[in-house]
Amino acid sequence: MDGLREVAASFVVPSPAGVAVRDRLRVSDADAAVLTEVGVFLGSLAAGDLAERSRQGLGHDAASWAVRKRSLTGRSSARWAGSITKASHDQWALARRGQAAHMAWLRGQITSIEARLARPLGAKGDRREGLVRGYGSRAEWHAKSRRLHALNDRLAVVEADWAAGRVRVVRGGKRLANTRHHLAAAGLDEQAWRQRWQAKRMFLAADGESGKRFGNETIRATDTGQLSLKLPAPLAHLANAPYGRYVLDAPVEFRHRGQEWLDRITVNRAVAYRIHYDPARGRWYITASWQRASAPVLPLEAALARGVVGVDMNDDHLAAWHLDVHGNPVGAPQRFFYDLTGTAAHRDAQIRHALSRLLHHARRCGAAAIAIEDLHFSDGTSREKHGRNKRFRRLISRFPTAKLKARLVSMAAEQDIAVVAVDPAYTSRWGAQHWQKSLSTPARKISRHDAASIAIGRRALGHPIRRRTTPPPSHQSDGAGHRTAQARPDTRRREETRPRIPGPRTRSVSPETERKRATRTSSTARDVRSDQAWVQDSLLLTD
Template sequence: MARGARRRRELRSLAVPFTVAAPAGARIRDRLRLSSVDAAILTLLGEHLGHHARVDLAERVRLGRVAVKDNRRAERKRALTKVSSSRWAGAITRASEDQFQLSLRCLFDERASLRRAIAKIRKRLAVPCGGCVGGVRGYRDRAERAQKQHRLEVLTARLAGVEARIEAGHPAIVVGSRRLVKTRHNLAAAQLTEAEWRERWDAARLFLTADGESGAPYGNYTISVDPADGTVTIVLPEPLRHLANAPRGRYRLACTVTFHNRRDEWLDRVTANRAVRYDIVCDPERGRWYLDASWATKKPVLPTPAELVVTGVRLLGVDLNAGHLAACVVDAHGNPVGEPVTVPTELTGPASQRDGRLRAAITELIQLAKANGCTGLAIENLGFDDARATGRETMGRGKRGKTFRRTVAGLPTARFRERLRGMAHHAGLIVVAVDPAYTSRWGSQHWKAPLQQQCKTTVVTGHHAASVAIGRRALGHGIRRRPGVTAHDQRIVVRGATGQAVPRPRGRGTASPPRTPGTPHRGGKTCRDRSDQLVLFPVSKTVRETPGTRRPASGPVHGELADTGQLA
């Protein structure tokens, strides 16, 4: 290879598209309009159970990483039963185990993230300042290099601490949110008083969770909701039994609940005495109490992308971007149908508002898919885990690099996928996830111009072209269009034929060069009559052109497949 010549970059292998699984459960919420007495009783109950739940969690952390049979859950449950009840004790020990396992997984993820960042910095430190060796760039100057050496020491120390916690099996857990603890030292910046912060802290440390139990009255004995009148009764622990206002040590709330959302599903479970879990949540910012009901659902068998292709369905390709969603309908042959659509997503402000705006954008996508007869939606399987871990080292420097890193960190990839999965499933739609490699680049290269030629009133962007590429990949088609199909010819443009041909295997070395309109065709693969170089389908020898006559259209008639030209 000549000196200075660029080495051709190999394309990475693409993952196979897959159907996103349906949600494994359901969760609904209704407001509890409590009186002052009821609110005081629930606060006292939550503080009592929350104290014992924190004690049990600390005991579980002391045990470390042990087998399930050695976590001493039975002993811990017997000790908790003396100060609460058997069912409250079971819910507390189960929550402690779940929290411990979740914290361990977070430690493993943090270790992997730190290792990626450290490896990237070491690679760049091995290259001289301003140089480039093997595709790895060195740092710009000695000042930046010294800064990165200091950062390497900090990350190495953090990694040592994480590995020590993993080895000991003692993750750091803050009941009530670590972020809220840090806010205590910056009350002025958070615009909170000490009393307001204390109210939020105490509300976050309440424990009011009751696991469901199949066969129990209305699916839950500890927190029971009567489907007839919506009354809520709660079993009080032994030390608080003197506060009961109902038989068998229970407390009945003065308010009722209705559960308007998915009420029929909830009624089917509680009337059949199937397990339903209840959580009582306090929101001190709004001064409200809520009751959440959740249960597991059956896992449906969804069709695979290959099965969807056989049935000949339409999909709505969606490209997730910062500030908007680009979407375009793609038919079974990979052709874009209609004009592409842009759905804005303003994900700024409080978390509750961001979630509401994201749900509104997904609702618009679902309505668009139903209006165009689509069976499902196609999205990219985005993660950005590695990008977020090594972003400061690989995404550029200065103001431009910082802006790009902030954009990547602001894309709600996981939240968008989870919200879309649940909402699309309830709407009867299927979600297909594809590999995101090269969708933006190849989409802009092969589909931006044809889309703009097809759409007269919409300004087509590269994101719209990427949505077409995503939809085609979900249906098993290649992103590249066949050369010379959609040309600047009125007859072909009206016919709307695009490069959706299915690739056919050929022997090596027999591929013909790309053919463009007007190029003489010497073979018999697409045309039997050399007098017409643009005909894609066989023309009878008996049909001859005469001066002044119009040649019949050679495009596919109704019922033909554009892929093969055969009758459906």
């Protein structure tokens, strides 16, 4: 069709290669004081190393990395120096990726504004012609032209930083640093802000190393739950164990994936640890992470062998519907609600709860795959795309597409359920057009989101979203036979009539009918089709 973009092929999302689990450390006051002193000291070293790495910019190489590591080794230890330099390098690389994404966003905004400024005031857009709409008034045109100059200036600054290899990083977070100037609005005093700032800038992280005892020599957690860490050289006087180590009183017990973690450390496989403090709760936590062996991606045909559960992600709920291998909706639609207001921890808990219910529903249905839209919303929050519709832009901005998808993939992998990503083009529109009205009854109203879940599931299965049109009247009776009830898109002659199979299901005339009809009297002669109850095939819907 003209004006419609090409729909990308569906694919099975690879399972995550990394695992991270967290446990609370119920430390004593003495342990908390030692952890704080060590974290603040290593945090100061990490801040200086990050500044040095940022000054080197694009001129960084292996030799300069070795110089930085030797400098830190004398002030801490070789393993702490390796962890600090690696963290600095990763932070610089992350900032570079953020610069690239910011430049791409600025260029997209500039292109969009320039295209609309070139159009006459009040001009309507035409997607088929590739024309955007013009601005509604002269005042809006003038305001957008000023914004265009501001965006060009910002782009020039970012491009200059990119060419020079210069990044702008704040250890502890830019948002928290700006909060220092707005304490009253944040509801904090200077002491409370200082505690958060210090906790964010502490450094207590160590990468694992296979072959070493329990997979990590710097921060070591044994199979009995004992936790200890190697102290930096200037703080060796705090040690309470041989070889400059400090053993904490708090035991480590990972309840989630605990057996998997135990299996790794007992064979001395690498496990990375990070210890951090939450000043809002006054609690210490430890996070263990490791990499898994890359599992082969399940073929799409194998994942869809038992049908699929199509899922339409929305601002406040997940709309799901189970589809069989033929693309027919089975049972009733399901909705799993969540609330995205409140704190980040509350939103994350809501998402996890909704996804858990979705996975339980998929297992009850017997499906081995869940189909979702491959949403990115890369330009969905643009003011040029949605104009003054601030409510819709705010809705898209707070919708956690990346987090929801990552959570679903990781949780589904533990349940042996595949996640199939489909192109989101026209799923809501075509689902409502072809399925919403046909499935609605006086007792059950089908929403647009429920219909979209069917469209998503059918696209994952390889079926067209639209339902087959109603056959002509001659094909609706037995005069010309019925069309194929169900057939895959690659089935030959699927648009032709079904073969004439004798029996009451097809109302076909038996070969013995003429002989029996000849022996009947005129008073008892009846039409054979009138005394046979016709039963429609259970597969009502077609491709």
